[in-house]
Amino acid sequence: MSTDNSSPVRTRFAPSPTGLLHIGGVRTALFSWLIARQSGGQFILRIEDTDRERYDADAEASIMESLRWLGLDWDEGPDIGGPHAPYTQSERLELYQQAAKDLIASGHAYEDDTTPEELEELRAAQKAAGKPPGYDNRGRYKTKEEIEASRAAGKPIVVRFKIPDLGKLKFKDAVLDEMEFDLSLLQDFVILKSDGYPTYHLAHIVDDHHMKISHVVRGPEWIPSAPRHVLIHQALGWDLPEYVHVPLILGKDKAKLSKRHGAASATEYRDEGFLSEAVFNFLALLGWSPGDDTEVMERAEIVERFSIDRILQSPSVFDSEKLLWLNGIHIRQMAVDQLLDRVLPVLEAPESEGGLPDSVSRPLDRDYVASLLPLVQERLKTLNEITDSLKFFFIDDIDLDVEALPGRKSDPETAARSLEESLALLKEAEPFEPEHLEAEFRALAEKLGVKPGPLFTPIRVAVTGSTMAPPLFDTIVGIGRDRCIARLESAIEKLRASS
């Protein structure tokens, strides 16, 4: 029953390939990975594809992609093999069938020929009688001969585990602590389906045992069936692993997270410009905390500080606002050249995929982009915002909103005059550096008898096409003198034409 403390920590993530890896699944994987890494143990990836109905051939690859993106690397898995290969359940069928045979031999399980139709009838009858639906254990009383006759007749045969008459069953969960279940409430359940595939209940236990898994980390939906799993272990004479049932993640409306809540899979967050560091950090803080006020952490720090005892039992709501904030923090903490590597692919992507206009030739000049990055780094909340924030440095024809040109505190006529003065100054200004330009333009504002704001706004709009931009003079220098001159001229022209 007890876990040998000296045995190495081995955890696993065992998704079924039925679709995209949901953010809740990612968090389960993260905790599982964290437990392994935290103690220098191993993390195993296993594919549980025993449901042939819901199997999705593309799911496995996308699940791996999500895990890799988050940096949840595995030491053994279907793609890299390992000492307990194969790591895909459909390739391990003999193991489960053998276990089922053993359980039958030891009297812990039996073959059952009850058909799905009969089960349906049974449940309908129970429902009609106002009783809770469930299997009535009728297979226990069938003779070998009956089963053989059914088999010969081509009826489907399953193997069921026999719930022992043991009263209450107690076991320990690392998060929920002592658990107690009344076995009389359970019915004999299927461990081997009629197609020869095991159910989850049998398969995961056989695999976890052979793969020497020390901690079974999984979602809370498994809590009710945990006693079955304990029973199977006992029947097989195997030690129990440590159970770690992690809490649920809910959507904004407190319902189970689903597609309705926006991004559902991990890779969608990647595609929206989130840093895997930030998602990692954020997810770790859902249902766990280091115990003090620390929130912003790098992977290594989380690995070091993680502990099972501090995993919460209560579900938490996924707050994308806070993720956004955290993403901004992680972006700001990044060194420029590091950020450059993240941001370049976004800028260079096709326009239709959020990159710069296709008219801008690729590859971009790394040094030029690097020189612009400090201007926008602290303004970014996601990587994807880089395109809009840097766009006007690359394109020739900016979209100019004539209405916006004067700003709120001026009028077209004044703006036009200001821009003409500015244009003259811009042509002459030497050296062409932010500090110097600022000094010159402040002097100009004084000369014109206006505050800097009303002067700078038209220039900003003329040069960037937007009322919101990085500091003006850094921006002007970044764009370059000639292009700024051209943009000012064009702005003046448009102002005159509209008035």
Next chain:
RNA sequence: GCCCCGUUAGUGUAGUGGCCUAACACGUCUCCCUUUCAAGGAGAAGAUCACCGGUUCGAAUCCGGUACGGGGUACCA
């Protein structure tokens, strides 16, 4: 229906019997900084600790019940 789990500001968390007239963070609002937008700084509002009862000199913390939310009750995982 039955079984299981949960319940601290809108959200994530801290708190494990007295330091709690409940802390931190996100979000919201105000102000400062400032050429815009951010970032940063300073503040504010926001929680009868789900409710009721019990134990105790003392309870967010322990116990019981209720309510609400969620999960399970499959030849799905």
